[in-house]
Amino acid sequence: xxxxxxxxxxxxxxxxxxxxxxxxxxxxxxxxxxxxxxxxxxxxxxxxxxxxxxxxxxxxxxxxxxxxxxxxxxxxxxxxxxxxxxxxxxxxxxxxxxxxxxxxxxxxxxxxxxxxxxxxxxxxxxxxxxxxxxxxxxxxxxxxxxxxxxxxxxxxxxxxxxxxxxxxxxxxxxxxxxxxxxxxxxxxxxxxxxxxxxxxxxxxxxxxxxxxxxxxxxxxxxxxxxxxxxxxxxxxxxxxxxxxxxxxxxxxxxxxxxxxxxxxxxxxxxxxxxxxxxxx
Numbered sequence: 001x002x003x004x005x006x007x008x009x010x011x012x013x014x015x016x017x018x019x020x021x022x023x024x025x026x027x028x029x030x031x032x033x034x035x036x037x038x039x040x041x042x043x044x045x046x047x048x049x050x051x052x053x054x055x056x057x058x059x060x061x062x063x064x065x066x067x068x069x070x071x072x073x074x075x076x077x078x079x080x081x082x083x084x085x086x087x088x089x090x091x092x093x094x095x096x097x098x099x100x101x102x103x104x105x106x107x108x109x110x111x112x113x114x115x116x117x118x119x120x121x122x123x124x125x126x127x128x129x130x131x132x133x134x135x136x137x138x139x140x141x142x143x144x145x146x147x148x149x150x151x152x153x154x155x156x157x158x159x160x161x162x163x164x165x166x167x168x169x170x171x172x173x174x175x176x177x178x179x180x181x182x183x184x185x186x187x188x189x190x191x192x193x194x195x196x197x198x199x200x201x202x203x204x205x206x207x208x209x210x211x212x213x214x215x216x217x218x219x220x221x222x223x224x225x226x227x228x229x230x231x232x233x234x235x236x237x238x239x240x241x242x243x244x245x246x247x248x249x250x251x252x253x254x255x256x257x258x259x260x261x262x263x264x265x266x267x268x269x270x271x272x273x274x275x276x277x278x279x280x
Contacts, residue, residue, distance in 0.1 A: 001093060002262045002276050004252065007202025009182075011254065012055045013262050013278070014093035016068020019115055020046035020083025025227045026215070038218035039260075046083050048259040049215070050278070051115050053090065055097070056200070061180055062099060063106045065198055065209055066256050067131070068119030088119050090131075104132040106179055109139040110211035111195045112147040113157045116256070121165050128165045138179055140187045141172040143194025153230070154192070188213060188242075190235030191226070197242060206251040207263075213239045215257040217264050 004011040023045050027035040032045075041047050056063040068088040078084075094100060109117060120137065121128040139147075150158040163170075176186045182201045189195055191212040200207035213235055215226065222240035229235045246253055247268050254263045258278070265274040 001096065002279060004207075004254070004263050004276055006200055006207055006252065007182075007205045008058055009200065009202045010057045011200075011207070011263075012057070012097065013052045014055055014064075014068070015086075015089045016051040016053050016066070016119055017070075017084065017088045018086045018259070019049045019051060019069065020044070020085070021049055023047045027219075028225050028227045028229070028232070030224050035218060035224070039216060044083075047216075049115075049257040050255075050259050051088075051119075052256060053119070054209070054254060054256070055094075056183065058180070058202075061105045062103050063108065063179070063183065064104055064132070064135070065108045065254075066110065066116045066119075066211075067107060069115055070118035070120070070122065070131070072123055073118040073121070074114075082115070090119060101132050102134050104135045107132055107135045107137045108179060108183075108185055108198055109137060109143075110185075110197065110209070110256075111143050111192045112139060112162065113192065113212075114159060114162065117162045121162065128161060130166050130169055135169065137166060137170045138177065138185055139170060139172060140185070140194040140196045141174050142187065142189075143192060143196070144170060144172050146193055188234070188238035190231050190238050191229045193230060197238075206246075206249060207254055208242055208246045208251050209254045209256075210239065210242060211256065214243070214253060214255070216255060217253075217258055217261050220266070220270060 002013050023041045051069045054065040071087045122131045147158045147163050178184045184199045185196045187196050198209040225232050225235040247266050252263045252265050262276040267273045
């Protein structure tokens with residue numbers, strides 16, 4: 001498992017599974033001759049997208065960003081449609097670190113789309129129960145509202161079975177919320193109306209987890225946004241704002257979906273100055 005030290009914090013990527021989605025949808029209006037130079041695709045025009053949660057440890061709390069795609073949470077048809085070739089093995093990843101699901105204190109959900117949230121629940125005796133039984137789940141109020149009452153477009157990704165057994169564990173915020181000292185969630189909108197990012201700071205070192213505003217390193221350009229985005233102009237505005245901050249301060253950008261890199265640090269010219277590769 002790959003790790004990143006940020007001051008007193010340790011970030012570790014767990015194995016949350018993998019999907020393969022259409023490259024055209026993932027890069028929106030960007031022509032294939034451009035995006036295909038930056039990210040590989042298969043014979044179905046799909047790109048590999050990890051769904052790997054990030055564990056943050058400070059010696060006191062165990063915090064997850066996102067939850068993976070879980071196990072046995074999708075029909076065989078959905079697995080085919082979304083190119084799921086591997087499901088979650090988060091419990092095994094935690095075991096390697098001497099932890100169990102009971103040791104997770106907080107789960108930070110940037111949004112509640114199925115590929116981020118299915119791992120929040122698991123089957124026990126034919127019933128879905130919380131995977132992280134002792135964890136408080138943080139999500140923006142806007143996102144949670146839509147999760148409970150999706151519209152005609154979003155009902156395909158906000159599934160009631162992904163909220164029913166966790167609703168007592170959910171805590172919401174409106175604009176931003178510092179979950180513990182140095183770790184903050186910020187509502188950005190864009191990819192979804194309630195989408196949020198996570199900023200991390202410890203001993204002068206910084207990380208910005210842009211979630212699906214920056215799903216892969218190939219989406220670095222502020223104008224390269226997904227066809228899946230509900231509010232693309234808001235994605236562009238929020239993305240440019242935080243990318244400008246991150247490039248100017250040379251912070252780490254971390255990824256949940258990228259199949260090639262776990263984290264990248266760019267300079268003010270957008271050039272890679274440091275990186276953490278995903279071990280395959």
